[in-house]
Amino acid sequence: MQEMRKILIGFGLAVLLTALPFAAVVGHWVPRDATLWLIAIAAVVQILVHLHFFLGIGFTGPHRERLSSLIFACVLIFIMIGGTLWVMGNLYQRMM
C-alpha cells in the first residue's frame, strides 16, 4: 500500500512539473529568460522526483548502493559536459 502511494505521489508531482514548463511556454507568463530558468528548474526537480519515487533512490532504504554509483556518474557527467562546453566555448571565442 505504501509502495502504491509512492507511485501515485511521484506520478502526480511529475505531471505537475511537466505541465508547468509547457504552460509557461504556451502562455508567455513571464519574460524569456525567466521562462528558461523555470524550464531548467522544473526539469532538475522532476529528475529528482523520478529518481526518488520511481527508481528508489534515497539516503535510507534498500537501494543505498545505487546512490553512490549515481553520484559517481553525476561527477563524470559534470566533468564531461562542463569540460565540453568550456573547451568548445573557449575555442569559439578565439575563432571570432
Added chain:
Amino acid sequence: MIAASDAVEEQIDSETEFGFWLYLMSDAVLFSLIFATFAVMSTNLAGGPGGADLFDIKNLAVQTGLLLISSLTIALAHHAAVGGHVARAAVWLVVTCILGAGFLVLEVRELTEFVVKGAGPDRSGYLSAFFTLVGTHGLHVTAGLIWALTLIVQTTLTQPGPRLLSRLSRLTLFWHFLDIVWIGVFSLVYLPEFL
C-alpha cells in the same frame, strides 16, 4: 535446502539488479555526451531550418504525455507483480507497450516529416546533433518495447517466479531511466525553441 537456494537466488537477483543499475549509469554518461554535443552544435544551422521552424508543440505535448503515463503504468505493472498478481502485471505491461508504441509512432512521423522537408541529419550540424540525440533515445525506447513484449509472452507461457520478477524489475528501471532522459530532451531541445 529449498530455503538456502532461495536465499542464493535472491542474492543473485539483487546483484544482477545492481549490475543493471551500473549499466544505466554508463548509459546516462553516453546520453550526457550526446546532450553536450547537441549544446555545442545548437547554433550551427548552416543556413538551414532551426527548431523554431520545425517543431510542433502539440506533437511534443502528446509524446511527453504518452511517455509520462507509461512511466506510471510500468510502475503499476511492477507493483502488481511484486504482489503476485501476474495477470494484472501483464495487462499493465500491455498498456505500457501501447503507450510506448504511440510515442514511437509520433517520433518516427516527426523525423520522417523533417527529412521530407529537407531538414534531415545531413542538412546542418544542429540537425545532425538533433537526430543523433532523439534517434538514440528512440532506439532505447524500441529496445524497451521489445523487452516488454518478450516479458508479456513469458508471463503467458512460463510459470511466474522470481526470475520473471527480476526481469520486470530491470525493465522498470530501464523505462523510468528513459523517461528521465526525455525530460532532458523536451527541456533542452524542444521547449526553448517555442520562446
